[in-house]
Amino acid sequence: MLSASCTGRRALVFTCPAPKPRIWSKTHLQQRLGNSRSTFSSESASTSPSREARMGDAGEGAITLQEWQGWGTTSPVPNMVMEIIEDLKGLEKDLDAHMSFGGLGGKLKGNLRIQEDKKHRATYQALGDSEKKLQFYAARQIACRLLGSRGYLCQKCWLPMEDCMCSKVTSCSLWPGIKFWLYMHPKDFLRQNNTGKILWQVFGVEAANLCLFGIPEHEEIMWNSFKLAGKGKVWCLYPNKSAVLKSVQNAFGQEPIAKYEITQEKTKEDKTLNFILIDGTWSNSAAMFRRLQDQAKSVWGDEDLPCISLTLSASAMHKLRPQPSWDRTCTAAAAAGLLSELQLLPQFNSTGLDKQVEAVEDALSVLLEALTTRRLRMGRSITRKVRHTGNIR
Ligand SMILES: [Zn+2]
Numbered sequence: 001m002l003s004a005s006c007t008g009r010r011a012l013v014f015t016c017p018a019p020k021p022r023i024w025s026k027t028h029l030q031q032r033l034g035n036s037r038s039t040f041s042s043e044s045a046s047t048s049p050s051r052e053a054r055m056g057d058a059g060e061g062a063i064t065l066q067e068w069q070g071w072g073t074t075s076p077v078p079n080m081v082m083e084i085i086e087d088l089k090g091l092e093k094d095l096d097a098h099m100s101f102g103g104l105g106g107k108l109k110g111n112l113r114i115q116e117d118k119k120h121r122a123t124y125q126a127l128g129d130s131e132k133k134l135q136f137y138a139a140r141q142i143a144c145r146l147l148g149s150r151g152y153l154c155q156k157c158w159l160p161m162e163d164c165m166c167s168k169v170t171s172c173s174l175w176p177g178i179k180f181w182l183y184m185h186p187k188d189f190l191r192q193n194n195t196g197k198i199l200w201q202v203f204g205v206e207a208a209n210l211c212l213f214g215i216p217e218h219e220e221i222m223w224n225s226f227k228l229a230g231k232g233k234v235w236c237l238y239p240n241k242s243a244v245l246k247s248v249q250n251a252f253g254q255e256p257i258a259k260y261e262i263t264q265e266k267t268k269e270d271k272t273l274n275f276i277l278i279d280g281t282w283s284n285s286a287a288m289f290r291r292l293q294d295q296a297k298s299v300w301g302d303e304d305l306p307c308i309s310l311t312l313s314a315s316a317m318h319k320l321r322p323q324p325s326w327d328r329t330c331t332a333a334a335a336a337g338l339l340s341e342l343q344l345l346p347q348f349n350s351t352g353l354d355k356q357v358e359a360v361e362d363a364l365s366v367l368l369e370a371l372t373t374r375r376l377r378m379g380r381s382i383t384r385k386v387r388h389t390g391n392i393r
Pocket residue numbers: 154155156157158159164165166167
């Protein structure tokens with residue numbers, strides 16, 4: 001279903017029943033939580049205060065480059081996102097109604113929602129091919145989330161401003177031989193409990209790049225970088241048994257140590273390892289991975305996108321790091337897990353990856369604390385399970 005946000009219902013191809021397990025949580029989290037639903041995601045439209053879209057400012061609600069990039073990207077404002085915002089503004093004017101949003105992800109409310117729903121469904125149906133439909137779907141999700149979050153969420157940490165955690169996050173440089181690409185589903189964009197955002201909060205937007213699924217401007221930037229890097233320098237961290245998977249040890253353990261003993265500058269130019277982290281629910285991630293594979297085929301021929309998996313269990317991680325650590329139930333923890341495994345290999349010994357792992361884990365703790373505090377303040381219960389594994393994405 002697609003009922004939640006300002007997407008239409010059932011009309012679209014890309015379905016998303018909520019809540020869904022994260023791809024990193026498929027084994028661990030489901031086992032531990034069973035069928036219980038984590039409570040962080042239950043902040044529904046009915047219990048959240050609605051908010052007016054801030055449309056009266058300069059440009060009458062149009063999104064500026066500065067505002068767009070403030071959410072964690074270096075790209076230009078996607079054209080279709082801009083067009084949809086224009087359309088929404090036009091509709092608001094025609095109906096003489098105010099846009100208001102509520103709940104997670106900026107759900108459009110009231111009469112305008114009904115009208116908009118009809119309109120966007122007609123637009124969607126009229127689109128010829130599935131690629132255009134995906135792009136429209138993605139752009140519409142993004143546009144609604146942008147309008148619904150404007151003036152409400154902190155742009156850096158994606159939490160409501162009163163719960164901003166930014167002052168508690170310590171940034172850290174990622175070793176320049178590594179670059180992360182957060183391939184994020186539009187439904188995870190501007191979600192409070194998303195953890196992918198932590199990676200660029202800690203490492204910066206150049207080291208941890210946001211790439212929104214179905215947004216051509218973002219995907220083009222990512223694939224242009226991959227073309228330059230070459231297939232041997234691109235890895236997708238994805239626990240898919242049907243794909244050809246290599247462990248970190250298999251993928252990098254056999255390489256000559258001397259390979260990484262080069263100047264940092266040269267490393268950045270020639271040898272950067274690009275890691276794609278799929279940031280979506282389990283079911284959405286299948287479509288996201290397929291799209292990556294299709295794009296890889298069009299760029300590099302028939303071969304599959306190289307994939308690696310993490311091998312160390314959470315308990316093994318704990319032994320390596322005595323203090324309480326996160327397991328791999330969320331995107332940022334998966335990134336930390338990858339860095340931890342690389343750190344064990346001789347050629348990465350001197351790259352300081354352990355410090356970078358620590359920085360991510362610290363930021364994750366800050367996020368969990370902020371979400372817990374918010375929840376308690378709003379009078380919602382925190383179960384023990386949720387406190388530890390949560391619905392942290
Ligand atoms: Zn903040």
